[in-house]
Amino acid sequence: MLLVLGRRLANVIPTLLAVVALVFLLFSVLPGSFISGMNEDGRGAIDPAVMERMRKEMGLDDPLPERFAKYVISIAQGDLGRSFRTREPVTRLIGVRVWPSLKLVFAAMSFAILVGVTLGFVAALRPGSLVDTISMVFAISGLSLSQFWFGLMLMYLFALQLQWLPSFGYGDGGIRHLILPAIALGVGPMALLARTTRAAVLDVLNADFVRTARSKGMSERRVVSWHVLRNALVLVVTIVGLQFGSLMGAAVVVEKLFAWPGVGSLLVDSVFQRDMPAVQGCILMIVLFFLAINTLVDIAYVAIDPRIRYRR
Amino acid sequence: MRKLMWLAVSAAAMLAAAAASAQTTPRKGGTIRMTAPYAASFGSLDPHATPRAQDDIVNKAMHRTLYNWDTAQNKLVLELAKSVSVSGDGLVYTYKLRDDAYFHNGRKMTADDLIWSYTRIMDGSKGFPGARYIRLIKGAIDVEKGQAKEISGLRKIDDNTLEITITDRVEPGYYLFSGTTAILPKEEASKPDFASHPVGLGPFKFKEHIPGSRVVMERFDKFYKPGKPYADTLQVLIMAEAAARDVAFRNKEIDTSILGPAQYVAYRADPQLSKGILEVAEMFTRSLQFNPAFKPFADKRVRQAVNYAIDSDLIIKRLVKDKAYRAVSWLPPSSAAFDKTMKPYAHDPEKAKKLLAEAGYPNGFEFELTTSQNESWGLPIVEAIMPMLAKVGIKVKPKLVEATVLTEILMKGEHQSLISSSLTGPDSLATLRAFYSKTPRTAGNYTSFNNPQFDKLLDDAAQEGNADKRNDLLKKANNLLYDEAPVWFFNYNKAVLAHQPWIHGLQANPTEITHQYPEDIWVDDKSPAK
Numbered sequence: 001m002l003l004v005l006g007r008r009l010a011n012v013i014p015t016l017l018a019v020v021a022l023v024f025l026l027f028s029v030l031p032g033s034f035i036s037g038m039n040e041d042g043r044g045a046i047d048p049a050v051m052e053r054m055r056k057e058m059g060l061d062d063p064l065p066e067r068f069a070k071y072v073i074s075i076a077q078g079d080l081g082r083s084f085r086t087r088e089p090v091t092r093l094i095g096v097r098v099w100p101s102l103k104l105v106f107a108a109m110s111f112a113i114l115v116g117v118t119l120g121f122v123a124a125l126r127p128g129s130l131v132d133t134i135s136m137v138f139a140i141s142g143l144s145l146s147q148f149w150f151g152l153m154l155m156y157l158f159a160l161q162l163q164w165l166p167s168f169g170y171g172d173g174g175i176r177h178l179i180l181p182a183i184a185l186g187v188g189p190m191a192l193l194a195r196t197t198r199a200a201v202l203d204v205l206n207a208d209f210v211r212t213a214r215s216k217g218m219s220e221r222r223v224v225s226w227h228v229l230r231n232a233l234v235l236v237v238t239i240v241g242l243q244f245g246s247l248m249g250a251a252v253v254v255e256k257l258f259a260w261p262g263v264g265s266l267l268v269d270s271v272f273q274r275d276m277p278a279v280q281g282c283i284l285m286i287v288l289f290f291l292a293i294n295t296l297v298d299i300a301y302v303a304i305d306p307r308i309r310y311r312r
Numbered sequence: 313m314r315k316l317m318w319l320a321v322s323a324a325a326m327l328a329a330a331a332a333s334a335q336t337t338p339r340k341g342g343t344i345r346m347t348a349p350y351a352a353s354f355g356s357l358d359p360h361a362t363p364r365a366q367d368d369i370v371n372k373a374m375h376r377t378l379y380n381w382d383t384a385q386n387k388l389v390l391e392l393a394k395s396v397s398v399s400g401d402g403l404v405y406t407y408k409l410r411d412d413a414y415f416h417n418g419r420k421m422t423a424d425d426l427i428w429s430y431t432r433i434m435d436g437s438k439g440f441p442g443a444r445y446i447r448l449i450k451g452a453i454d455v456e457k458g459q460a461k462e463i464s465g466l467r468k469i470d471d472n473t474l475e476i477t478i479t480d481r482v483e484p485g486y487y488l489f490s491g492t493t494a495i496l497p498k499e500e501a502s503k504p505d506f507a508s509h510p511v512g513l514g515p516f517k518f519k520e521h522i523p524g525s526r527v528v529m530e531r532f533d534k535f536y537k538p539g540k541p542y543a544d545t546l547q548v549l550i551m552a553e554a555a556a557r558d559v560a561f562r563n564k565e566i567d568t569s570i571l572g573p574a575q576y577v578a579y580r581a582d583p584q585l586s587k588g589i590l591e592v593a594e595m596f597t598r599s600l601q602f603n604p605a606f607k608p609f610a611d612k613r614v615r616q617a618v619n620y621a622i623d624s625d626l627i628i629k630r631l632v633k634d635k636a637y638r639a640v641s642w643l644p645p646s647s648a649a650f651d652k653t654m655k656p657y658a659h660d661p662e663k664a665k666k667l668l669a670e671a672g673y674p675n676g677f678e679f680e681l682t683t684s685q686n687e688s689w690g691l692p693i694v695e696a697i698m699p700m701l702a703k704v705g706i707k708v709k710p711k712l713v714e715a716t717v718l719t720e721i722l723m724k725g726e727h728q729s730l731i732s733s734s735l736t737g738p739d740s741l742a743t744l745r746a747f748y749s750k751t752p753r754t755a756g757n758y759t760s761f762n763n764p765q766f767d768k769l770l771d772d773a774a775q776e777g778n779a780d781k782r783n784d785l786l787k788k789a790n791n792l793l794y795d796e797a798p799v800w801f802f803n804y805n806k807a808v809l810a811h812q813p814w815i816h817g818l819q820a821n822p823t824e825i826t827h828q829y830p831e832d833i834w835v836d837d838k839s840p841a842k
Contacts, residue, residue, distance in 0.1 A: 031714075031720065032717035033720065057438075057439050085362075086355060086361075087358075087361055088508075097523065152555055152556065155560075159559060160559055167563050167565060168549075168551060168556055168560050168565065169525060169549060169565075256352050256552055259352070259525060259556070260524070260525070261523055265524045268352060269351050273355075273716065
């Protein structure tokens with residue numbers, strides 16, 4: 001187990017370095033800068049002398065390799081720099097956004113696992129039945145829906161028509177404000193999980209060892225819970241891990257739509273305003289989250305499937 | 313019997329009067345829920361650090377500047393001073409400051425606070441955006457360059473009297489009403505966490521900021537306007553998505569909302585929602601800016617031809633859904649130098665063809681038009697003008713870029729033409745200086761306009777002490793500019809604020825409709841946010 005963990009952690013460092021370099025270079029070649037973007041709302045507030053001074057203060061005129069070297073050294077010291085926009089340390093800027101983001105991502109994934117795995121399982125146990133058809137129509141619709149449109153429909157139905165839930169905002173951070181954005185964010189992974197679970201369970205149901213178990217007279221309930229569920233879970237956990245890891249990045253649209261104060265909405269705002277330190281910090285945060293979840297998934301494999309442990 | 317009837321009538325009249333009074337007398341208490349529609353977060357709650365319209369929504373509530381814009385009178389008024397006297401040469405202003413203005417930390421404002429705040433803005437190492445306004449004060453540039461520690465043009469006479477010497481004969485109010493010149497308390501603004509715990513002179517004091525979600529403020533009881541503000545709490549809720557804002561507004565979760573063209577049509581058509589619409593011609597002019605470095609646009613006849621070839625009224629009606637006013641000059645109608653008799657370029661393709669032929673382009677020409685995605689003045693508008701210009705032989709090649717990049721392109725001047733929205737007020741002289749030949753491209757003369765007659769009118773206006781005469785000169789300059797057509801004059805933004813029936817005292821502020829003075833706003837008891 002420790003060896004698996006060690007290997008995974010060793011892989012994290014080059015991945016992070018590659019991400020840092022890529023993001024840095026990409027945003028260096030993009031046209032526009034934070035300073036010219038200050039005039040985006042047409043208020044003509046930029047003064048050439050101030051612009052020049054700000055460029056110097058922000059180090060935007062330094063040569064690219066120098067800026068990159070400075071940035072990597074700062075990151076190694078745990079310093080993500082200062083936001084151009086708020087002039088605050090990026091770590092503080094992201095720090096206040098992490099908890100709302102985590103809440104949203106966990107809630108969305110909980111919804112996806114609960115509904116998706118259940119639907120997929122029920123559909124696989126009765127292939128070709130009405131339940132199977134309805135479940136899969138539901139799943140394919142979930143995959144095809146735009147998060148933006150679906151989020152708006154949720155707002156319209158549950159806030160405006162039924163008056164059950166607030167349509168937007170963070171409120172006091174409680175569950176009432178969390179439900180709609182979590183469903184909007186979770187519907188995609190839910191659909192994927194439903195389809196994957198169905199395929200995985202069907203695959204295992206047709207396996208030789210299941211036939212053997214049945215022929216030995218084992219009850220169907222025991223076959224499913226003991227043999228099918230555990231074996232199908234490896235594939236399901238893989239998808240859960242991948243989806244979970246990418247949800248923080250995928251939350252950009254939902255966070256902006258529901259005015260949810262997470263890392264995603266900070267990222268999109270920072271990109272539009274070319275707040276480079278904040279953009280780099282947000283992407284680093286999202287990648288770290290992805291890598292952390294994937295490491296946990298690798299550990300989960302070992303717990304679920306002993307064969308993976310022996311392979312070491 | 314008659315006595316009884318008389319009594320009944322009197323009682324009914326009294327009740328009616330009481331009801332009417334209840335509707336017009338501001339109610340104390342309640343919560344105002346305004347929206348911040350321009351971005352998914354606030355930049356900074358330190359007013360000196362940010363020039364963004366979104367941030368000023370909050371900053372107008374927490375901070376105050378020496379001057380303010382009075383929407384009802386459509387003019388600048390003193391805010392932190394009770395009176396001002398001006399020297400004969402128009403360069404020395406002596407302000408008698410308010411003696412009843414307190415910061416949220418309980419300390420009284422004095423002349424020292426103005427001096428400290430203006431000096432802070434000029435700290436060259438900070439690059440504060442308001443420096444462009446304070447630079448008007450004598451000696452401010454020396455501080456910016458690090459050659460002096462104090463601004464020589466600021467002199468404290470006593471705690472409540474401040475003398476400001478300026479370098480140009482202009483109205484300093486146009487400079488010192490900008491939110492980026494707010495007066496701050498030194499002991500608070502010097503703290504490193506000031507932006508997360510702002511303290512100011514405004515009617516509401518800071519309570520909570522959830523970045524990316526909302527800012528909540530409470531009534532400041534020692535605010536200098538007696539009886540104001542009315543509301544206990546002011547919430548500014550971030551809602552960058554128009555469709556989501558629409559749902560929240562209809563669901564009565566917010567008291568105000570900014571409408572885009574599509575929503576404007578829907579709200580106007582709705583019998584209930586149409587009762588709560590506030591409109592104003594904002595001081596923003598949308599235009600297609602010609603770069604004379606591209607040969608055809610160096611010819612006035614070609615520029616005029618473009619203005620004649622485009623059916624601006626049709627675009628405003630069908631595409632912008634009437635959420636704009638046709639531009640009839642560079643200055644907007646709210647400007648004191650606006651000429652109400654001005655007539656727009658007629659839609660006359662034949663005249664356009666004739667002008668093109670005279671200019672040596674009988675078969676037209678092709679040009680590249682840089683644009684953003686903006687729904688009111690970006691790509692949709694470019695797509696609409698393409699067939700109109702094609703009819704007179706002009707082929708347009710659109711080049712799509714992000715709005716963030718537009719200014720950079722304009723400053724470099726490598727484009728052929730560009731469509732954008734420009735701030736055109738409230739200072740008419742400063743606005744027209746964007747076409748003054750001595751204004752470099754990097755400082756705003758994006759069309760490299762050079763017309764000696766125009767320059768002279770501006771020079772004369774700058775020297776003119778009499779406001780009416782100055783406005784006449786600026787009016788002439790503005791009209792000359794319209795004839796010279798350095799741009800295609802498209803429209804003035806019609807800003808539309810939707811509001812709930814229970815909110816009162818909102819102002820149709822032409823400088824930016826989301827910038828409300830919240831001390832004048834109140835909510836009646838029908839508001840769901842008690």
